Amino acid sequence: MIIKHGYIALPGEKSFLPLDIEIEDSKIVRTGSNLSGKDIFDAEGLLIFPGAIDPHVHFNDPGYTEREDFTHGSRTAASGGVTTVIDMPCTSIPPVTTLKNFHKKLDAVRNKSVVDFAFFGGVSGQCFENDPDKNISELAPHVLGFKTYFISGMDTFRRLTFEQFTHVLKSTAKVKRPVLLHAEDYDTVTRYEATEREKGSDWQNFYASRPEEAELIAVKHAVDLAQAAKGSLHIVHIGTAEAAEYLAGKPFVTGETCPHYLEFSREDFEEIGGALKTTPVVKSPGNGEKLWKHLMTGILDFVASDHAPAPASQKNTGSAWTDYSGIPGTGTLFPYLYSEGLVRRKMPLDRFLKVIAENAAKRYGLFDRKGSIEPGKDADLILLDPDKTTRIRGKEFYSKGKITPFEGLTFEGKIMKTLLRGHIIYDADKGITVPPGTGHFLRKG
Ligand SMILES: [Zn+2]
Numbered sequence: 001m002i003i004k005h006g007y008i009a010l011p012g013e014k015s016f017l018p019l020d021i022e023i024e025d026s027k028i029v030r031t032g033s034n035l036s037g038k039d040i041f042d043a044e045g046l047l048i049f050p051g052a053i054d055p056h057v058h059f060n061d062p063g064y065t066e067r068e069d070f071t072h073g074s075r076t077a078a079s080g081g082v083t084t085v086i087d088m089p090c091t092s093i094p095p096v097t098t099l100k101n102f103h104k105k106l107d108a109v110r111n112k113s114v115v116d117f118a119f120f121g122g123v124s125g126q127c128f129e130n131d132p133d134k135n136i137s138e139l140a141p142h143v144l145g146f147k148t149y150f151i152s153g154m155d156t157f158r159r160l161t162f163e164q165f166t167h168v169l170k171s172t173a174k175v176k177r178p179v180l181l182h183a184e185d186y187d188t189v190t191r192y193e194a195t196e197r198e199k200g201s202d203w204q205n206f207y208a209s210r211p212e213e214a215e216l217i218a219v220k221h222a223v224d225l226a227q228a229a230k231g232s233l234h235i236v237h238i239g240t241a242e243a244a245e246y247l248a249g250k251p252f253v254t255g256e257t258c259p260h261y262l263e264f265s266r267e268d269f270e271e272i273g274g275a276l277k278t279t280p281v282v283k284s285p286g287n288g289e290k291l292w293k294h295l296m297t298g299i300l301d302f303v304a305s306d307h308a309p310a311p312a313s314q315k316n317t318g319s320a321w322t323d324y325s326g327i328p329g330t331g332t333l334f335p336y337l338y339s340e341g342l343v344r345r346k347m348p349l350d351r352f353l354k355v356i357a358e359n360a361a362k363r364y365g366l367f368d369r370k371g372s373i374e375p376g377k378d379a380d381l382i383l384l385d386p387d388k389t390t391r392i393r394g395k396e397f398y399s400k401g402k403i404t405p406f407e408g409l410t411f412e413g414k415i416m417k418t419l420l421r422g423h424i425i426y427d428a429d430k431g432i433t434v435p436p437g438t439g440h441f442l443r444k445g
Helices: 070-079 099-109 125-129 132-142 162-174 186-199 203-209 212-229 241-245 259-263 266-276 287-297 333-343 349-363
Strands: 002-004 020-024 027-032 040-042 047-050 052-057 082-087 116-119 146-149 179-182 233-235 253-257 381-391 410-420 423-427
Touching: 047 349, 052 070, 052 333, 052 349, 070 082, 070 410, 070 423, 082 410, 099 116, 099 132, 125 132, 132 162, 146 162, 162 179, 162 212, 179 212, 186 203, 186 212, 203 266, 212 233, 212 241, 212 253, 241 287, 253 287, 253 349, 259 287, 259 333, 287 349, 333 349, 333 381, 333 410
Parallel strands: 002 040, 052 082, 082 116, 146 179, 179 233, 233 253
Antiparallel strands: 002 020, 020 027, 047 381, 381 410, 410 423
């Protein structure tokens, strides 16, 4: 197939180029002018991006599938231009902490996804009741990294002490996989939470229990421990701009943020309430623009959705303490970043491409197949009409989660088609066009 008349986003370029793309057997063969062939696809007026990578989703499968499963999660990803997701180990049951559990999860989801997918393994407090090193080395060939927590709301996946975390940094370095960390300080949050729970159960009480200070302390501590242990560390969902600054110039340390931290603040939480409840919580007004700067300058490496929806019965419980913490996001990740980053904030195109796909692909060992439009790579593409707009309506999500803080917002641009390995998997007019199971499981290249 030859895709003609589009404007393509090639890695390292500052502007879109009017070039054709030749695809054969699911791969990009070449890009160039006036390519000819039998099967022509006319992309007149469309911008063509590499498929986005969402390196942080909770599809909860098998396990909490009343919140999300791989079929719904991957469909909503495809509709938002995401062609590769990396799923977290902690919200499926059993958690992916052993080789046996890994196989259970892969067996359960293998025939469900419409986008390509990979897994993170995890190391929880429970893992230290057995031999964590054995599980790490057995899991390593199948996972792209190991998720850990300094604070956890899950009984099935407990937090690590600093000593255990250091142990994991050393053990995972031996198998050449990064450690991913939820970085909020346990002691700080526990102290604030005790006080706030006495005061009440409103959003203000929950908000005050997760101060920026908790993130600052945890990030600083984790980075220092990683440097000392010569480990490879990635901090997930950084909300506090000042915490991100601590990553600057540290070798083998990377960080991600999420659209909700870029877009929303405490004032929005006051208005929107539970639909914006996440952990970490959104931060003070002005913090989001600082995070945008860190994305532009490279202090932050990429953006992930932390997609973690829940049904209304779990999102609106009557108490801010028990409302489910998490929001759907993989379907709005790329549309948001295109509109608010590339268009409205004029993020340079080459930087935008790093943020939406390239850097995550490199960080997790997928760059041989994914992350950019280059000959030899999978033909994962987004075809976007820059003259149209996208209005966000939760009830139209393919996800099981319909409650979104982005409800009613209008983004520049509209995704017309998403291609996975050369095949259309989403079409703006027809919807999802492929059956569950189209997506492949990915290991590190
Ligand atoms: Zn998460």
